Amino acid sequence: MNNNRKNKKVYITTPIFYPNAELHLGSTHTLSIADFLTRAFRTIGYDVFFLTGTDEHCEKVEKAAAKKSMLVQNFVDEIVDSFKMNIKKIDIEYDRFLRTSDDDHKQKVQEFWKYLEKKQLIYKGKYEGYYSVADETFFKESDLIDGKAPTGAEVRKESVDAYFFKCSQFQSKLEELFEKDFTTPKNRINELKGYISEGLFDLCISRKNTGWGIPVPNDEQYLVYVWFDALTNYFNACDTEELKEYWNGRVIHIVGKDIAVFHGVFWPVMLMASDRKMFDDLLVHNWWLVKEEKMSKSKGNVISPSEIIAKYSANLLRFYCIKENLIKNDGSFDEKKMIDDFNAFAVGKFSNLVYRLWTILHRNDISIQSIGEKTTDIEARIIDAIENLDINDYFDAIFNWCDSLNQRIEHHKAWKDVEIAKTLFSEMKVLIKYFEPIFPSIQGILNSETPQIIFHSIKTANE
Ligand code: MSP
Numbered sequence: 001m002n003n004n005r006k007n008k009k010v011y012i013t014t015p016i017f018y019p020n021a022e023l024h025l026g027s028t029h030t031l032s033i034a035d036f037l038t039r040a041f042r043t044i045g046y047d048v049f050f051l052t053g054t055d056e057h058c059e060k061v062e063k064a065a066a067k068k069s070m071l072v073q074n075f076v077d078e079i080v081d082s083f084k085m086n087i088k089k090i091d092i093e094y095d096r097f098l099r100t101s102d103d104d105h106k107q108k109v110q111e112f113w114k115y116l117e118k119k120q121l122i123y124k125g126k127y128e129g130y131y132s133v134a135d136e137t138f139f140k141e142s143d144l145i146d147g148k149a150p151t152g153a154e155v156r157k158e159s160v161d162a163y164f165f166k167c168s169q170f171q172s173k174l175e176e177l178f179e180k181d182f183t184t185p186k187n188r189i190n191e192l193k194g195y196i197s198e199g200l201f202d203l204c205i206s207r208k209n210t211g212w213g214i215p216v217p218n219d220e221q222y223l224v225y226v227w228f229d230a231l232t233n234y235f236n237a238c239d240t241e242e243l244k245e246y247w248n249g250r251v252i253h254i255v256g257k258d259i260a261v262f263h264g265v266f267w268p269v270m271l272m273a274s275d276r277k278m279f280d281d282l283l284v285h286n287w288w289l290v291k292e293e294k295m296s297k298s299k300g301n302v303i304s305p306s307e308i309i310a311k312y313s314a315n316l317l318r319f320y321c322i323k324e325n326l327i328k329n330d331g332s333f334d335e336k337k338m339i340d341d342f343n344a345f346a347v348g349k350f351s352n353l354v355y356r357l358w359t360i361l362h363r364n365d366i367s368i369q370s371i372g373e374k375t376t377d378i379e380a381r382i383i384d385a386i387e388n389l390d391i392n393d394y395f396d397a398i399f400n401w402c403d404s405l406n407q408r409i410e411h412h413k414a415w416k417d418v419e420i421a422k423t424l425f426s427e428m429k430v431l432i433k434y435f436e437p438i439f440p441s442i443q444g445i446l447n448s449e450t451p452q453i454i455f456h457s458i459k460t461a462n463e
Pocket residue numbers: 014015016017018025026027028029030055230231232233254255256257258259286287288289294295296
């Protein structure tokens with residue numbers, strides 16, 4: 001898996017989002033991390049394709065449309081427009097926004113189904129169990145906790161004819177795969193191992209045709225189960241002559257922990273079954289919590305990214321998501337902490353440093369355009385952090401570099417020694433490149449003739 005590191009093509013994906021309600025801070029978290037990594041890989045010379053999109057063929061979307069008395073297609077079209085607008089406000093730039101209602105995707109899902117059917121990996125049987133619409137997931141009786149899904153969502157009992165995918169055949173191949181080191185953080189693999197420890201079961205992959213979804217080939221009474229449709233989006237999006245090299249490059253899926261099993265167990269099996277190359281990395285983050293509970297649309301406790309941006313700025317939101325990143329732990333959203341951290345780091349350590357050094361040079365009539373770039377060991381550490389998907393180390397490294405420059409300004413009294421100021425500025429030119437993936441809006445800042453204040457301190461709304 002990770003032996004694909006030196007491949008200069010990188011393919012970064014987010015999960016595709018259910019368009020049943022507006023995106024909240026939790027959903028945009030995956031997007032912010034993915035956009036940041038895309039830009040960071042590009043900075044160090046990789047050719048990156050960044051995919052996101054919407055997962056439309058599910059019951060919760062049908063229900064949300066019905067609640068508004070809208071046709072499902074019109075309902076999702078409206079939400080998708082608004083998703084795209086809100087994503088843009090966070091300076092997120094994807095290469096493709098795949099909708100599972102896109103024709104090319106629908107066709108490829110049916111081809112995928114037919115391929116597995118031909119290999120006799122799909123059969124018809126009877127599904128007896130429970131279904132949670134909130135999770136769009138099937139559960140066994142033994143999974144339930146007090147009659148509910150493990151997530152606390154309501155379930156309904158089902159006893160229906162359905163199609164199944166023979167996952168169970170892939171147990172040993174999957175165990176072999178689990179010996180490879182493909183999750184970030186590394187210990188995430190233990191959950192996946194735990195999930196299959198009692199044996200993989202065959203996955204129910206169809207539901208009754210309600211008129212909204214992708215019909216099962218040659219049996220239009222059924223639709224393809226939403227996850228079986230959705231997971232293939234990653235492959236389908238670059239299944240063209242022009243883009244297939246990205247799938248052959250380093251494929252990095254970024255997901256929240258609630259969907260790690262779908263991506264770490266069922267998706268690899270689907271790839272094995274269809275004789276496709278495996279993805280390379282699964283980067284899993286934890287959750288934004290509000291008062292100890294997962295922030296989620298169904299709980300109605302969501303924080304709106306658009307509101308934060310309207311009140312403050314996209315830079316602040318991106319900074320907070322990337323600093324907190326949630327790779328190690330869940331995080332409690334805290335507006336005051338977000339602002340304090342931005343003021344301490346982005347303003348105090350970074351922006352002030354740029355302004356200070358630039359002003360020294362300007363006062364001495366030195367054009368910053370005449371100054372070259374000078375690297376240090378810290379750049380090598382940053383490059384490693386990107387390639388290891390280690391966002392915490394990236395963050396520490398860029399701010400250590402700021403600290404080091406600030407200390408050297410003081411130590412060498414750079415305001416009295418223009419040669420020192422020039423040397424420090426040449427390092428800072430390199431460093432600024434690594435701030436751009438966090439703050440895309442600062443690109444080109446050094447084109448100005450006069451010293452710029454990149455960020456001003458932010459006051460909280462109550463100050
Ligand atoms: N549609 C599926 C994914 C299919 S991918 C083939 C889905 N969609 S979702 O809209 O519910 O979630 C999308 C992403 O948002 C997931 O990575 C999920 O973990 C993330 N988040 C949703 N709520 C979250 C928090 N409260 N905190 C952080 N991220 C969480 O799942």
